[in-house]
Amino acid sequence: MAIEINDEYFEKLAQAVIDGEEEECVELVNAGLEAGVDPLEAVEKGLGRGIGKVGEDFGAGIIFLPELAMAADVMKQGTAILDERIKASGADRLSHGKVVIGTIKGDIHDIGKSVVAAVLQANGYDVIDIGIDIDVDTFLDAVKEHDADALGMSTLLTLPLMEMEKVIQRMQETGMRDNVKVIVGGCPVTQEFADEIGADAVGFDAQDAVLKLDGLLGINRPCGDA
Ligand code: B12
Numbered sequence: 001m002a003i004e005i006n007d008e009y010f011e012k013l014a015q016a017v018i019d020g021e022e023e024e025c026v027e028l029v030n031a032g033l034e035a036g037v038d039p040l041e042a043v044e045k046g047l048g049r050g051i052g053k054v055g056e057d058f059g060a061g062i063i064f065l066p067e068l069a070m071a072a073d074v075m076k077q078g079t080a081i082l083d084e085r086i087k088a089s090g091a092d093r094l095s096h097g098k099v100v101i102g103t104i105k106g107d108i109h110d111i112g113k114s115v116v117a118a119v120l121q122a123n124g125y126d127v128i129d130i131g132i133d134i135d136v137d138t139f140l141d142a143v144k145e146h147d148a149d150a151l152g153m154s155t156l157l158t159l160p161l162m163e164m165e166k167v168i169q170r171m172q173e174t175g176m177r178d179n180v181k182v183i184v185g186g187c188p189v190t191q192e193f194a195d196e197i198g199a200d201a202v203g204f205d206a207q208d209a210v211l212k213l214d215g216l217l218g219i220n221r222p223c224g225d226a
Pocket residue numbers: 048051052054055056058059060065068069072073076101106107108109110111112113115116152153154155156157158159183184185186187188202203204205206208209
């Protein structure tokens with residue numbers, strides 16, 4: 001498939017997610033990479049837009065869980081290929097610090113969290129992605145085990161939001177909080193919420209996560225350096 005990287009390409013990527021067309025999506029992603037597409041742009045302008053539309057339609061009751069799940073599978077296939085490319089773009093660089101990242105208990109959404117993990121890795125962080133539906137003890141154990149400089153917590157659901165506060169409270173009780181920065185993210189997470197639960201920062205997308213962590217960990221990047 002020979003293609004050009006333009007608005008039409010990103011629209012086709014979005015449409016493949018909306019239509020649940022896995023083969024089409026994978027072909028477009030691979031053809032895009034061959035034609036030199038920026039993998040993060042493909043996630044944000046293409047696949048991300050598609051899943052955003054699907055999410056809106058689901059919220060409005062226009063489509064139901066099976067269609068949502070099908071679109072999500074397609075999105076996952078596409079982002080998995082792009083995430084690998086994003087990570088590889090940061091290979092062999094100095095480590096700026098260790099970050100443990102996971103989705104909180106009660107939530108199985110992992111696409112956005114995995115994109116953030118890939119982009120952090122590409123920008124010189126050692127990332128330990130501990131997965132989804134993670135309880136307080138597992139977060140704390142992972143931070144201890146890996147001697148992490150920062151912890152990232154993700155959720156897309158409103159209901160389990162307070163799990164994030166529980167993790168931070170337990171870090172305070174066990175004396176871990178002083179040495180570990182906490183960054184939170186996901187669509188229901190606002191700056192106000194992050195302040196309320198005592199997180200150090202909120203990241204609104206993957207690039208924002210890099211900027212905020214750099215700020216928290218005192219990383220200064222010369223222009224163009226990751
Ligand atoms: C795909 C999807 C699913 C897939 C998830 C597949 C997977 N493996 O992840 C499936 C089908 C499984 C699913 C299930 C459910 N879902 Co759902 N889902 C979505 C959808 C459409 C897209 C999410 C997504 O992947 N976005 C693309 C990524 C790239 O963006 P992102 O996740 O926002 O991540 C970015 C930022 O938020 C940020 N970020 C994210 N995490 C982090 C972490 C850190 C540390 C930082 C710094 C930044 C950061 O950076 C990321 C990259 O830019 C959203 C709608 C939406 N618009 O978000 C609904 C949505 C989140 N789901 C919703 C619901 C209700 C559910 C279900 C409860 C449905 C049901 N009845 O069972 C279940 C949840 C079950 C559970 N216990 O978790 C609701 C949530 C409503 C609410 N306020 O609570 C939404 C908003 C849909 C809606 N409009 O109603 N879902």
